Amino acid sequence: CESKTVKEARQSVRKFPDRFQFGTATASYQVEGAWDADGKSPNIWDHMTHTDPCSIDDCRNGDIANDSYNQYKRDVEMMRELGLDFYRFSLSWSRILPTSFPDKINEAGVQYYNNLINEMLKYNIQPMVTLYHWDLPQKLQEMGGWTNPHIVDWFSDYARVAFELFGDRVKNWITFNEPREFCYQGYGTVTKAPKLNIQGVAEYMCAKNVLVAHAKAYHIYDKEFRPNIGGTIGITIGALWYEPETENDVQLAEEVGQFEWGQYAHPIFSKTGDFPPVMKERIAAKSAAQGFKRSRLPEFTPEEVEIVRGSADFFGLNHYTTNMVYKNESLNGYYDVPSYYDDMEAKLYQPNHWSAGASFWLKDVPWGFYNLLTKITEEYDNPPVFITENGFATRGGLDDDDRITYVRGYLNALLDAIEEGSNIPVYTVWSLMDNFEWMRGYTECYGLYEVDYESPQRTRTPRKSAFVYKEIVRSRALDP
Ligand code: BG6
Structure with a gap:
């Protein structure tokens, strides 16, 4: 008969729901390398790292990265070693369409993705594909990138090509990865490519165009592809949990959430098809006070509202950490220049x-993950939430107890949220392996696998x- 302690331990094991899916993620620029191989044209990260190398901490780039373009069989072998249900990766727009437009499909680039997908499917590992993980073709940036409303059509054409090429085998699609991060950091500041730095204006233009581009791609898939091939399509939003510093900051923390991730989630999941009211009101008032003749936050047309609302089968969530929030007293009223943080x-x-x-x-703040998951569940009427990224950075080395503590803590929080009624069928670790980290280069390691950047095979x-x-994937359980 079992001893008391063994019995207690066995009973305390927490099981994941039936059909729960485990995966890992990467993104094209961060792992593929082969930046100019076989007809690929440059993207904004190639351009930025080549023209301004030390905008990255270690002055390095993704020219070779993990060489996944050539090492994809090893990548799939690692997925098998982990026993993954799926692998999330992104497509490089400029590898598939070197002119950025569908006039010329680059067969060699397509072959790479076919090889990867087919190798995965051989072992029953499902592909989850992100269409856009930040590597815009440089040519499109020269035409304004995500601030040019024509990009809605350019992106839809690219999306249709991807669905045509891979839709017979890919059943989970993500249009965009973390739009706030590339819109705010790339267009509002100099933190990420293309470093446009027109704060308080450009990030909102980007946001609107991304949301409409997402919605168009969703409807193309829904109408032209889904009836024949099934599958799901959603968007991945990066969201932290915002914890009020004091009781007086409760409302403020709520508003920060509306700015930071409600900006993208509200138009799609609240069914209003529009930005959160606090953003609309606040930015309109500040714009007027600053002398603008119209709000710096662009408006959706009624047709756009119609296509944006409800345009996702799931809420893709990248969650990493929590921030405390308090009132920005130092600004004391209106700025005279536009600023996102002032907004x-x-x-x-x-x-x-x-x-x-x-x-x-x-x-490492797992309780923030629980709070965020229950908030999304309440706010948007319990949509399926796919955790498309969650992970922890170390400085390297094979003993990564901090990462283990982090992943276990966040999975416990996820199970708590499921017990409270949240609909979370998918969890993804960022990342399968170390990779080129935006801004930090190779100085931070997120991988379950360490990559040796000195070795030719990586x-x-x-x-x-x-x-x-x-072991978690195998047992479908977590012992707390
Ligand atoms: C996510 C991105 O925001 O965070 C990933 O989707 C990224 O691409 C990860 O690698 C880690 O971010 P950072 O800023 O630490 O490189």
């Missing part, structure tokens, strides 16, 4: 005692966390 009227910070890894912004070696994740 938001808040300051954010993370207490020093929260445990951190290698990344300055990423602290040798991949499992970390301790890979064995722990493998």
Whole structure:
């Protein structure tokens, strides 16, 4: 007969629901390399890292990265070692369409993705494909990129090509990865390519165009492809949890959430087809006070509202950490220049005692994940939430106990949210392996597998966390 402690331990194991799916993720620019191979044209990250190399911490780039373009069989072998249900990766627009338009399909680039997808399917690992993970063709940037409304059609044409090429085998599609991050950091500041730095204006133009482009791609899939091939399509939104500093900051923290991720979620999932009311009102008032003749936040036309609302089968969520929020008193009223953080009227910070890894912004706060999941469930009437990224950065080495603690803590929080009624069928670790990190280059390591960047093959070696994740995937359970 079982001893009391063994019995207790067995009973305390937390099972994941039947059909729960486990995966890992990467993105094209971060792992593929082969930046100019076989007809691929440059994207904005190639351009930025070649013209301004030290905008990246270690002055390095993704020219070779993990060489996944050539090492894809090893990547699939790692997926098999982990026992994954699916693998999330992104397509490089400029590899498939070197002119950016559908007039010329680059067969060699298509072959790479066919090879990867077919190799995965051989072992019953499902592809989850992101159409856009930040690597815009440089030519399109020269025409204004995501601030040019014509990009809605350019993106829809690219999406249709991707559905035609891979839709027979890919059943889960994501239009965009984290639009706030590439719109705000790329168009509002100099943090990411294309470093446009027109804050308080350009990030909102980008946001609107991305939302309409997403919606168009969704409807193309829904009408032209789904009836014959099935499948689902959604969008991935990056969202932190915002915790009020004091009771007086509760409303403010709510508003910060509306700015930071409601900006993208509200138009699609609230069924209004429009930006959150707090954004519309606040930005219109500030714009008027600053002398603008119209709000810096663009308006959707009635036709756009119609296509944006409800345009997702699932809410893709990338979640990493939590921030504390308090009132931005120092601004004391209106700025005389537009600023996103002034629009938001808040300051954010993370207490020093929260445990951190290698990344300055990423602290291990699992209760914030639980709060966010239950908030999304309530706010948008319980949509399916696919966790499309969650992970932790270290400085390297195979003993990554911090990552193990982080993943286990966040999975426990996820199970708590499921117990409370959230609909979460998918969890994805960022990342399958170390890769080129935006801005940080190769100085931060997110991988379950370590990558040796000195070796020509970019040798991949499992970390301790890979064995722990493998066991979670195998047992479909977590012992708290
Ligand atoms: C997510 C991105 O925001 O965070 C990934 O989707 C990225 O592409 C990851 O690698 C880690 O971010 P960072 O800023 O630490 O490189």
